[in-house]
Amino acid sequence: MNFEIIIVLLYSYLLGSIPFGLIITRIFLDKDIRNVGSGNIGTTNVLRTGKKSLAVATLLFDILKGYLSVLITLKYFNDLIYFSSLICFIGHIFPVWLKFKGGKGVATYLGIILALSFTFGIIFSLTWLLISFIFKYSSLASMFGALIVLLYSTILDNNVQSIFLFITFIIILYTHRENIIRLKDSKETKIKL
Numbered sequence: 001m002n003f004e005i006i007i008v009l010l011y012s013y014l015l016g017s018i019p020f021g022l023i024i025t026r027i028f029l030d031k032d033i034r035n036v037g038s039g040n041i042g043t044t045n046v047l048r049t050g051k052k053s054l055a056v057a058t059l060l061f062d063i064l065k066g067y068l069s070v071l072i073t074l075k076y077f078n079d080l081i082y083f084s085s086l087i088c089f090i091g092h093i094f095p096v097w098l099k100f101k102g103g104k105g106v107a108t109y110l111g112i113i114l115a116l117s118f119t120f121g122i123i124f125s126l127t128w129l130l131i132s133f134i135f136k137y138s139s140l141a142s143m144f145g146a147l148i149v150l151l152y153s154t155i156l157d158n159n160v161q162s163i164f165l166f167i168t169f170i171i172i173l174y175t176h177r178e179n180i181i182r183l184k185d186s187k188e189t190k191i192k193l
Contacts, residue, residue, distance in 0.1 A: 008077050012084040015069045016091025016108060019098055020061035021046050024054050034098075042103035044138045044191065059107050062092065066111025074115065082164040085112045089168055093175060104175040106142040109168055113149060116161070124149050136190035139179035146172045 021041035025033040029049060033041055037048035043062065047055035066088055073084035092108040094100040114121030124145040131141035150165040173180070182188040 004077055005080065005083070008073060008080045008084045009087055011072065012069045012087035013091040013096075015065045016088035017095035017097060017102070018061075018065055019095055019102060020065070021058040021103065022098070024057050024061070025049060028054055040103055041098070043107055047191070062103070062107035063111035063114070065092070066108035067115045068111075070112050070115035081116070082160060085116065085164060086167065088112060089171070093171065104142070105168075105172060106146075109146065109172065112168075113165075120149050120152070123152055132191065136192075137179075137183065137188050138191045139176050139188060140183060143172055143176055143180075 019041050021033050021043065025031050025036075025046060029051065031049065033039075033045060033049070037045045039045070043055050043059040046058045049055075066085075069088040070081065070085055073081050077084065089105055089108055089112060091102075093102045093105045095102040110121060110124055113124060127145040127148045128141040131144045132138060135141070146165075146169045150162065150169045153162045153165050179188055
């Protein structure tokens with residue numbers, strides 16, 4: 001196996017797998033976020049603790065790890081940019097430290113697409129805000145945002161990028177499979193922005 005691929009695999013996965021939601025709530029609340037709400041380690045569940053500042057910190061750090069991973073790859077291993085992006089994204093969802101039970105990947109996905117294309121990050125963020133404002137469902141906003149980014153990339157006719165965004169969109173649907181069932185049954189929890 002190519003030595004560069006191993007290096008990219010290691011730092012992308014390790015960065016992606018840092019469970020900031022768990023770390024932040026342990027430090028500031030002395031709680032295990034996995035015992036709160038949905039049990040997820042991501043921003044939306046940290047918000048359920050009632051501490052918006054901790055939710056914002058979780059969001060920013062999860063975005064940052066995706067952004068940083070891609071930034072490193074862009075600088076040193078440009079040919080492996082989509083490989084690095086996917087591995088970092090997977091690292092967040094399946095972190096080795098938490099027996100491969102991580103977050104849903106949305107904030108890390110945002111960090112990744114911001115590094116790939118600032119325009120993508122803006123499109124996702126605006127879509128997320130709009131859908132959240134109208135329907136009050138974070139899960140629906142996340143899935144719809146990822147879909148819009150994929151469609152935008154497809155219109156631009158960037159095949160490799162679109163394949164990456166299609167894979168991440170499918171994974172986001174997978175990580176939100178329980179939310180999809182709750183949305184269908186009108187049992188999904190609304191968010192307060």
